[in-house]
Amino acid sequence: xxxxxxxxxxxxxxxxxxxxxxxxxxxxxxxxxxxxxxxxxxxxxxxxxxxxxxxxxxxxxxxxxxxxxxxxxxxxxxxxxxxxxxxxxxxxxxxxxxxxxxxxxxxxxxxxxxxxxxxxxxxxxxxxxxxxxxxxxxxxxxxxxxxxxxxxxxxxxxxxxxxxxxxxxxxxxxxxxxxxxxxxxxxxxxxxxxxxxxxxxxxxxxxxxxxxxxxxxxxxxxxxxxxxxxxxxxxxxxxxxxxxxxxxxxxxxxxxxxxxxxxxxxxxxxxxxxxxxxxxxxxxxxxxxxxxxxxxxx
Numbered sequence: 001x002x003x004x005x006x007x008x009x010x011x012x013x014x015x016x017x018x019x020x021x022x023x024x025x026x027x028x029x030x031x032x033x034x035x036x037x038x039x040x041x042x043x044x045x046x047x048x049x050x051x052x053x054x055x056x057x058x059x060x061x062x063x064x065x066x067x068x069x070x071x072x073x074x075x076x077x078x079x080x081x082x083x084x085x086x087x088x089x090x091x092x093x094x095x096x097x098x099x100x101x102x103x104x105x106x107x108x109x110x111x112x113x114x115x116x117x118x119x120x121x122x123x124x125x126x127x128x129x130x131x132x133x134x135x136x137x138x139x140x141x142x143x144x145x146x147x148x149x150x151x152x153x154x155x156x157x158x159x160x161x162x163x164x165x166x167x168x169x170x171x172x173x174x175x176x177x178x179x180x181x182x183x184x185x186x187x188x189x190x191x192x193x194x195x196x197x198x199x200x201x202x203x204x205x206x207x208x209x210x211x212x213x214x215x216x217x218x219x220x221x222x223x224x225x226x227x228x229x230x231x232x233x234x235x236x237x238x239x240x241x242x243x244x245x246x247x248x249x250x251x252x253x254x255x256x257x258x259x260x261x262x263x264x265x266x267x268x269x270x271x272x273x274x275x276x277x278x279x280x281x282x283x284x285x286x287x288x289x290x291x292x293x294x295x296x297x298x
Contacts, residue, residue, distance in 0.1 A: 011235035015244050018228030021221045023251040027259075028218040030091045036207055038089035039199035041215075044207075045084065046196060048219025049189030056223070057186045065187075066178040073184065076171040077191025083164035084192060086157040093154035100249055102155055104137050106162030110241075113170045120237055129278045133246035136274030139267055173233045173241065181230035185223050246275040 025045065032041035057063070065073055091099045111127055114120040175184060206212070233241055250272040 007235050011232040012240075012244065014228045014232030015236065015241055016247050018225040018232065019245065019248050020251045021225035021228065023248055023255060025218050025221040025225065026091065026096070026252075027255060028214050028221070029088050030096060032207075032211060032214060032218070033088045033092035035211065037199075037202075038085060038092055039196065040203065040207070042081075042084045042088050043193065043196040043199050044212075044215035045088075045218045045222055046081075046189050046193040048216045049222050050186070050193045050219075051216075052219050052223050053182075053186035053189045057182055060182045063180055063183050065175070065183055069175055069179045072171050072175055073179065073187045074191060076168050076175075077187050078195065079164045079168040079171075080188055081192035081195040083161045083168060085196065086164070087161035090154045090158040090161065094151060094158070096252065098155075099158045100252060101137050102158035103162040103165070104134050104246060104249075105159055106166040106245070109163060110166045110170060113166055114173070114237070117170050117174065125281070126237075126240065126243060129243045129281045130246075132281070133243055133275050133278035136271045136278060137246060137249055139271040139274060169233075169241065169245075172230060173236075176230045176233040181227045184230050185226045188226055189219070189223065243278055243281075246278060249275060 029041050029045060032044060036044075087099070087103065090102075111120075111122045111130070115122045172184065207215070229241075253272065
């Protein structure tokens with residue numbers, strides 16, 4: 001196996017592990033959002049992430065963004081604040097499987113965002129793999145359930161969060177190599193924390209110590225996830241990384257089985273197989289285009 005193929009596979013493994021860490025975060029977030037509201041849960045996630053990120057940043061020698069990198073990272077942090085607030089509010093109102101299904105419309109838009117922002121050509125294989133992965137999600141949850149009028153707003157928030165997440169992922173892809181995972185992770189925690197800080201006014205008292213501990217765990221899981229994904233994105237096209245997002249559903253099924261003793265339905269296994277196939281298809285190293293033979297000399 002060539003070194004380029006090995007590096008690509010390692011990058012895919014980093015992204016998949018990062019997505020798994022973010023699935024751990026989602027489980028904590030739903031619990032905290034139900035107890036304290038989405039705003040407090042979201043602020044707690046980024047406040048704890050900022051504390052952990054500052055410690056890592058200090059330990060790493062206080063690295064900073066490359067020239068021209070501050071503005072896109074600030075924009076990404078703002079997108080993340082809005083995305084997380086919408087997503088955490090949505091999972092507090094709707095079943096997790098439904099919200100997860102709705103958020104997977106985001107990767108379908110990434111190839112087109114990458115074409116606009118990164119000038120990556122839209123490759124039909126990645127678009128088809130994304131559609132196949134979304135089909136796997138629908139198989140897993142048994143198709144889209146009908147929504148009542150009261151649930152439409154939360155469903156819309158999930159779709160809105162998905163689009164913002166896709167845009168943030170494209171910016172991350174553009175800055176990962178130049179800025180490094182440490183400072184990217186720090187900015188992605190501090191900026192949302194500052195935007196969400198007004199929710200502290202609504203707090204009648206500090207949450208219990210157990211919930212504060214869960215917020216720290218949520219920040220740690222989030223920072224680990226962003227670090228792993230930032231390191232993996234350096235070696236992957238944004239369109240490949242987008243398809244890998246579908247692996248979140250098998251991760252969620254695994255955590256539900258291990259932690260909550262939830263049974264895994266046959267549809268979940270089938271959907272996971274479809275999603276894995278889409279990820280493997282997208283992760284294949286593109287065949288190099290052979291150069292045309294030189295034109296005959298007249």
